Amino acid sequence: MRPDSTGRRLEDYPRPSVAVDTAVLTVVEGGLAAVLVRAQGDRAEWRLPGTFLHEGERLRDAVMRSLRAKAGISGLRPRQLHVFDSPARDDRGWVLSVAHVDVVRVERLPASENLRLTPISRLPALKYDHREIVGFAVDAVRADYLTAPDPADLLESPFTIRQLRLLHEAVLGESLVPDTFRRAMLPHLRATGRVRAEGRGRPAELFERG
Amino acid sequence: MRPDSTGRRLEDYPRPSVAVDTAVLTVVEGGLAAVLVRAQGDRAEWRLPGTFLHEGERLRDAVMRSLRAKAGISGLRPRQLHVFDSPARDDRGWVLSVAHVDVVRVERLPASENLRLTPISRLPALKYDHREIVGFAVDAVRADYLTAPDPADLLESPFTIRQLRLLHEAVLGESLVPDTFRRAMLPHLRATGRVRAEGRGRPAELFERG
DNA sequence: GTAATAGTGTCTTTCAGACAGTATTCA
DNA sequence: TGAATACTGTCTGAAAGACACTATTAC
Numbered sequence: 496m497r498p499d500s501t502g503r504r505l506e507d508y509p510r511p512s513v514a515v516d517t518a519v520l521t522v523v524e525g526g527l528a529a530v531l532v533r534a535q536g537d538r539a540e541w542r543l544p545g546t547f548l549h550e551g552e553r554l555r556d557a558v559m560r561s562l563r564a565k566a567g568i569s570g571l572r573p574r575q576l577h578v579f580d581s582p583a584r585d586d587r588g589w590v591l592s593v594a595h596v597d598v599v600r601v602e603r604l605p606a607s608e609n610l611r612l613t614p615i616s617r618l619p620a621l622k623y624d625h626r627e628i629v630g631f632a633v634d635a636v637r638a639d640y641l642t643a644p645d646p647a648d649l650l651e652s653p654f655t656i657r658q659l660r661l662l663h664e665a666v667l668g669e670s671l672v673p674d675t676f677r678r679a680m681l682p683h684l685r686a687t688g689r690v691r692a693e694g695r696g697r698p699a700e701l702f703e704r705g
Numbered sequence: 706m707r708p709d710s711t712g713r714r715l716e717d718y719p720r721p722s723v724a725v726d727t728a729v730l731t732v733v734e735g736g737l738a739a740v741l742v743r744a745q746g747d748r749a750e751w752r753l754p755g756t757f758l759h760e761g762e763r764l765r766d767a768v769m770r771s772l773r774a775k776a777g778i779s780g781l782r783p784r785q786l787h788v789f790d791s792p793a794r795d796d797r798g799w800v801l802s803v804a805h806v807d808v809v810r811v812e813r814l815p816a817s818e819n820l821r822l823t824p825i826s827r828l829p830a831l832k833y834d835h836r837e838i839v840g841f842a843v844d845a846v847r848a849d850y851l852t853a854p855d856p857a858d859l860l861e862s863p864f865t866i867r868q869l870r871l872l873h874e875a876v877l878g879e880s881l882v883p884d885t886f887r888r889a890m891l892p893h894l895r896a897t898g899r900v901r902a903e904g905r906g907r908p909a910e911l912f913e914r915g
Numbered sequence: 916g917t918a919a920t921a922g923t924g925t926c927t928t929t930c931a932g933a934c935a936g937t938a939t940t941c942a
Numbered sequence: 943t944g945a946a947t948a949c950t951g952t953c954t955g956a957a958a959g960a961c962a963c964t965a966t967t968a969c
Contacts (some may be wrong), residue, residue: 502799505722505798505800508722508757508758508759509758509759509760510720510721510722510723511720511723511758512715512718512720512802513720513721513723526931547718548718548719548721549718549719550719550799550947551792551799553790553791553792553794554788554790557739572861573964574788575788577785578785578788578803580763580764581763582761582762586712587715589760589761590717591723593788655921656921656922657920657921672936672958672960672961674958674959674961675792675957675958675959677922678957678958681956690921690966692920692966692967692968693920694919694920694967694969695918695919695920695924695967695968695969696918696919696921696966696967697919697920697921697965697966697967698920698966698967699920699921699922700920700922705895724943749934755933865948866948867947867948880932882931882933883930884931884932884933885919885931887949888930889931890932897933900939900948902939902940902941902949904940904941904942904946904947905941905942905945905946905947906940906941906945906946906947906948907939907940907946907947907948908939908940908947908948909948909949910948910949911945
């Protein structure tokens with residue numbers, strides 16, 4: 496390798512281990528929930544799925560690999576959140592963690608002994624700074640759901656505006672005014688002309704993302 | 706060091722070099738400008754100030770150190786933007802760059818042969834992915850200036866609302882409606898009771914961040 | 916029929932933008 | 943005095959929230 500502007504070569508610099516840790520969020524029972532994993536031997540220590548970066552690997556590829564390996568999930572669109580860099584954050588040594596978030600449909604989560612889906616309001620103690628990562632993830636996803644209809648593609652298309660509103664209420668953790676929500680979302684939706692009955696009452700029109 | 710859950714030890718994992726690169730932004734002549742530096746021997750290659758992480762060093766400390774060493778700036782509040790991770794982004798080897806932004810008053814920038822202040826609309830070719838970093842930085846700073854009065858503390862306090870508006874217009878790169886701007890900012894300001902004459906016309910009331 | 920849900924029309928409130936009118940200073 | 947800038951008050955239009963009314967279904 497070539498020397499840099501200070502005359503030193505790349506190998507002369509200390510190098511941290513770099514990990515990716517991902518908050519996988521989904522919606523269950525009217526609210527956001529996070530996927531937690533635990534190591535085989537450890538009954539109690541829950542954490543977010545993560546892994547160390549492989550040689551020359553891109554961060555999003557490492558995220559996908561860790562989700563597949565640790566949680567059996569095929570990730571979709573991991574999004575970078577923040578680098579956690581406290582020198583003492585990992586007792587094994589100097590480890591930087593690049594936190595990510597990915598939002599997936601609950602049906603894509605496999606059942607497993609070492610996997611757990613927990614509402615974000617009732618998270619257990621998590622290893623490292625993983626609780627903080629969930630906080631970053633929730634903020635990021637909620638910000639997205641303020642403006643666009645179901646940006647994480649959680650709803651099967653087509654859907655009714657009621658389904659869409661219930662989903663947004665679950666993600667945001669607060670109820671929305673139906674009138675205002677309908678008016679805000681209609682410009683971003685395309686009407687299919689078809690309708691679907693949901694229990695009692697007049698069947699609702701079906702829409703697609705526009 | 707202790708082995709991790711897979712039985713491997715930290716040193717068994719490949720480790721990338723980790724750099725920090727910082728877009729230092731300021732306001733000159735009615736618009737945003739970025740600080741560019743060049744290495745001693747290189748007449749043409751401009752880049753953002755940056756450095757490699759030292760052993761156990763925190764990212765913000767590395768940013769402060771690089772600004773002091775490469776540009777003679779005492780940074781203020783560097784903010785993390787994004788990790789650039791393309792394996793080919795640095796021809797010296799595998800280098801991750803954690804991009805940052807810091808906003809400083811133009812008076813704090815020293816004059817130097819190897820330092821240049823360039824309006825963001827007329828950036829020259831930059832090394833690595835540094836042009837993209839400036840883009841992230843500009844977006845982040847503009848988002849801040851949409852809601853709060855001078856969040857980067859560029860204006861000496863106290864200031865008039867006209868001064869504040871001209872600053873926000875410079876940062877955002879667009880003119881603002883004076884009436885609306887005044888109404889939006891007043892709740893976040895504290896009146897000092899004093900006034901200041903700026904050329905002709907009725908002197909303007911002076912405010913502080915509230 | 917009644918209850919329940921979907922969708923439409925309209926009223927009120929709020930706020931941004933426009934603008935007129937007043938206040939205060941310099942030339 | 944007139945020009946320039948600061949500030950205040952009011953009008954208009956757009957959008958959110960509230961709510962009444964109609965439409966369509968299950969029971």
